[in-house]
Amino acid sequence: MSTLRALAKAQAVAAGVAQPVATVRHLHLAERPLVLVPLALAGEANAPLAALVGTAPDAARLLIVPQPRNRDQRFRFAAELAAVVLPYLAEFHVATEAVPVDRGRDVRHRYVEAPQLLVPNPAGVTFLRLLGRSTRFRRPDGDHPVHPDVPLLGRWLTFFAERAEHPGSSALVAMTDALTLHWATGQSPVEDQHLPALLGWIDPPAGMTGPQAAARAEEPGRCPPAGPATDPDFDNQVLAPAIAAYARTEDDPAARATAYAELERVLRGQLAPTWELMWRGVGLLRALPPGARVAGRWDGDKDAFTSHTEHLDGGGGPQPRRDGAVAAAVRLHRLERALTSYAVQRAYDDPLVMAEHRLTGEAFVGEVTLADPKRVDDSGRRPVLRPRVQVVTTEPVLVPVGTTLFSPARPAQKAKVVFLTPTAEGKTEVVLELSGGMGRGLTAPPGTVPEVGERLCLTTLSDGFLPAGAFPAPEETPWTHGGPPTSTAERATDGDAAEDWS
């Protein structure tokens, strides 16, 4: 945790309400996100119990599993969920846009919009990942057939769960993560994972302080947990009798309908408060202006959505249980690059995030006191434009002479530190030589060189292009990494379908 964020937490304790740690929104919010609040049965390996799902606050669809240990009912739930999710995804399979590639020599097409899934917390993301894992290898034929939509849903859920690991992606977002990215509460990060308490701190009801609202949110009787785990007391006193009552009515359709309605009622009671909180969270995030680079990252989500659609349309198989050596290395490399660029982009977009870097000496802000925009360096084979500016800052400058710095105001320009002079008043004079971002001529177009009096932020963080690493083809996997994969290694097995259930 950065000191700046920790200080915001201390301020939140003193103020009794959460404090902002961002001035802009760092994630994309779709116009019609699909909100999904899942519940799972305790003790089982990802047994869905119920879910509220929908794209508007007044359009919640309740799905329940009356006997969550029953495997057929579990896949029926998956089919019902698919009947909501797949049509939602299909809404985006309409218009495409052309994107120039290969320096404008070619174009490719991608969908103009992409779907977005919102769940309450990281455990909700894990739930979807496991639901994807348990359904994507199922088959509509064979011994234990499932509805044809089930494996397709599994592949899409796996796609979303993988995107959720991608730093800066907004395809599948946990609400607690999204909120803590923008607000610091006066409670610990462990407690921030509880959506009702977190929102209590950020947006306490009238007449209550943040800690009062959070304390109230911790009483499971008053405020059910945001799932997927249920409250043990609820399981004991309400759910277990309701499931047992349903199980007893096997031969009596009328009693069965009543028991089913009762299960629906109690499960809706557990889900509805979280559903309300999800949309309140959406409202709070929507009120923040989006950061300048959010749209660019969302384009990445659109690309991923398009390419997974093409993979499925081309008859591609389900994602493997485990990545092969090459695929794993490529994926890790991609995630690392995304993580670096996400951190830089947030700092560039948001002065409050940049302040964290200023505190650690990775950035400083100063005023331009001298500028020589016409300076030409003719010591080389041909003369080049190399303007110099002097910046005076009161902040400590920890970078050595020769370092290349960047400025969020002109991301394409490099600024090399030429001289560093501490002044008598404790300030530092920094002389910078600029290159790039000024056209090809020997005179800089207006605005491309900082002028005297301009407040300038300079940082070691670069939002420049990060070249992708080179990896061998899977069939050329070196022996140190297990050698080329055998064709059976990644075959989707149907093993657990034949298993007895509970």
Add this chain to the structure above:
Amino acid sequence: MTSTAQRLAVIRGPVPPKRHNARTIAALTGNPGCTRRAVLDSAGVDKPKLAERIGYPARFGQSPFAITRGNAFEAQVKADGGTELLRLVAQRLGVPVPQRADWTDLGGADDLPDRQERSRRALTATGPDAALFDHPLLGLDIAGQRVHLEPDLVAARLGGRFHVVEIKSFPVIDGQADPAKVAAAAIQSAVYVLALRELLAAEGHDPELVSHDVVLVCPRDFANRPVASLLDVRKQLLVLRRQLDRMARLDVLLAAVPADFTADPDADPAALTAALRTVEARYAPECLAACELAYFCRAEARGHTAALGRPVREALGGVEEVSEVLALATGERAAPPERAEAATLLRAAARLRADALAGNPA
């Protein structure tokens, strides 16, 4: 009765001490620096009842579904006289699967001393090469108190060594399980390894006959078929031993506790609250998942940076109170020399935060 035991009896009140089990012993390693916890646990105080009395009830319910599933899985794994289980364990240990194995059920409703004696005899006797012992009864001294423990299973003389086998019902999906659950299983198993080693050592055998590799048996993927994994619990053994030694030196801790301190749940709540405040606690948010008294300690720690978590406290330069953090950050309070560095950092942070929030572009 020693003076320490007498003092613990006073602290506990006129009720029998609460019995430890592997889970509560494992929990002792969670926050070793907490005196309040060490004293209460050593005295065997009924902490859930105490927490309820003082108005901060613990929330450690277990769902009936989880209990049913756990029992069903254990019964299934142990069915058929353990043939399948033996194969799983032997294959995981990389030893040839024995043709047949002795299965001794040491459980049952007998008296404790009798069961303990039976377990001791069975585990130290020489017998056929492969033997499985179900529900052996082991003992461990916790703060001068004998605690009885029942591991799920001990596989003996398989590959020449004893292995503790722990059966858990959380799934291992594609070779991965919930790390928090695996960590909890590892420390619980370490308790059994320690107890088994003490038993062998007391009989003059080499304690190293008990392997530090514990076999964890869990359902595989989404079905109920078991899969065995090895857990190296050497680190957990070290942690456990250190904490048990510390509890054995309880008189040192008790010296700092007021002489009339009591945590008898039947005492007056206001008096209990006042008494508890005289014994130092070291609250951290992780306590919420491990200690029944955590909600009380959290309320007490309000306004302290420790309540926000260790990383936050460290990022704030180790300053203990939120009010001091803010006073240093605004420069209201002059920093004492040992806080000079923290104060400089906090002042810079406050200035940068105010600057950015005022809308000054970076």
